[in-house]
Ligand SMILES: Nc1ncnc2c1ncn2[C@@H]1O[C@H](COP(=O)(O)OP(=O)(O)OP(=O)(O)O)[C@@H](O)[C@H]1O
């Protein structure tokens with residue numbers, strides 16, 4: 236029975252180990268601190284997109300407001316450490332607990348809504364949060380932002396060093412991937428997928444569907460809050476525009492490009508969009524002399540294209556390609572076997 | 580014997596029409612009761628009220644002496660009540676095995692945290708679910724298909740799968756809305772066999788069915804509905820000779 240997991244869900248360790256090797260080796264090839272920064276941000280944003288993949292791909296609920304939970308983490312950490320000189324680790328935990336409570340209450344209220352209505356409600360949450368951080372300028376610094384957030388240190392290790400911070404962030408990403416994979420590879424994951432296929436039948440089998448939707452919503456919010464804390468300590472300066480709806484949309488694009496039904500897809504999508512983002516900014520500035528929000532136009536286009544041509548995302552396409560290669564290999568092997576048998 | 584289920588003056592009005600009109604009946608432990616009636620008689624509506632999918636306009640349902648009406652849908656499985664649907668509700672994108680394992684949910688104690696940290700209980704729960712699912716798949720002869728996507732099965736096998744998912748956690752009362760609809764003769768006989776087998780083990784059934792031969796064979800008691808009203812109730816023998824039933828519904832050709 237030891238392999239029951241693998242029988243039901245396929246292998247976990249193969250993709251896990253592959254990603255780990257990539258993450259460990261990348262710094263050897265990356266010499267520019269700029270690229271390292273992008274890689275760190277990919278790690279931080281992956282935390283959020285993994286949560287969104289659980290929420291959207293598994294529980295089937297949309298959110299256009301996760302930038303707000305990202306913001307709660309960032310501002311709780313930022314304010315408590317920069318203004319009140321609190322311990323960053325305790326601040327991070329406070330951020331997580333606070334986000335859990337807030338998202339649970341919000342979730343209970345809005346997750347009864349479906350489709351467009353849920354999307355609108357989550358957008359409204361995002362807008363309210365944005366207005367709140369602008370308004371509470373005594374604590375948050377308002378529109379001018381919050382400066383002087385200290386970098387993290389772990390035991391004697393100064394995580395202000397980008398390379399150390401890179402490994403630290405990706406270590407957390409792996410922990411979160413493992414935690415999320417464990418959920419997916421249990422009857423919880425099964426019931427989340429079954430909600431997708433038939434909510435009515437799932438309910439009939441004794442599942443309190445509403446409760447699970449709220450739990451997954453809160454869990455994804457907590458991931459975002461954790462990401463927000465890490466972001467604040469990394470960037471050391473936070474301002475409201477980073478936590479607006481445009482960022483929520485960007486997160487959604489990341490998950491959709493990678494493939495909503497896969498944790499790996501979330502990470503892949505995040506990486507692709509982040510590099511695309513930098514590339515667009517570069518092209519825009521050097522060739523067209525635009526330095527505004529060109530990205531948002533491109534995201535809109537990407538969403539439409541993804542919906543039309545690869546609704547299951549890149550991971551699905553890669554999986555199918557992999558299967559094709561494998562079946563060609565098997566056929567080739569069979570052919571060789573047949574010809575040798577004939578020859579004998 | 581004790582009454583497992585009591586339906587009292589159950590009524591449902593949709594705007595002007597009364598889909599179910601003051602229905603009274605009861606079901607004893609271990610009994611198989613059939614509900615028959617022409618299309619639109621209100622059978623599914625009756626089922627939906629018993630299984631708490633829709634609230635009745637008036638009347639109530641009692642299960643094991645306690646009021647069932649007003650409960651949440653998901654609570655019923657925890658009380659030992661299962662149901663299937665007239666318009667099949669299986670999980671198309673999941674394997675046959677996973678579909679049936681979903682049926683074990685009420686027996687499992689995994690929550691998001693124990694799952695996330697992969698506590699020992701999770702593995703134990705998975706094994707329980709797997710074992711129970713395997714037993715049932717063997718019983719309904721679906722074991723050969725267990726790794727197939729449920730959506731790719733034939734209609735007959737999908738019906739069998741939905742049935743398997745409903746019985747896997749050993750419920751006491753099973754509500755089946757047209758379990759044989761769309762099945763060929765062989766499949767119908769097989770399904771009837773499963774119901775008999777479970778009855779021997781003490782399960783009670785309430786089922787809606789149009790195939791009269793099967794109803795006569797399986798039911799201990801039959802309730803006949805027409806235009807929302809109960810027009811007759813009795814053993815298959817009594818129903819077959821009931822003048823009212825014959826003229827209102829069955830016609831001569833049914834026997
Ligand atoms: N949600 C609803 N709103 C309005 N009318 C409804 C609704 N559900 C059922 N009805 C009506 O109630 C009556 C009973 O329908 P019901 O589905 O219970 O019949 P049935 O006996 O199950 O028929 P069948 O044998 O065709 O399945 C029908 O006239 C139907 O049109």
Ligand SMILES: [Mg+2]
Pocket residue numbers: 622623624665756
């Ligand atoms: Mg019906």
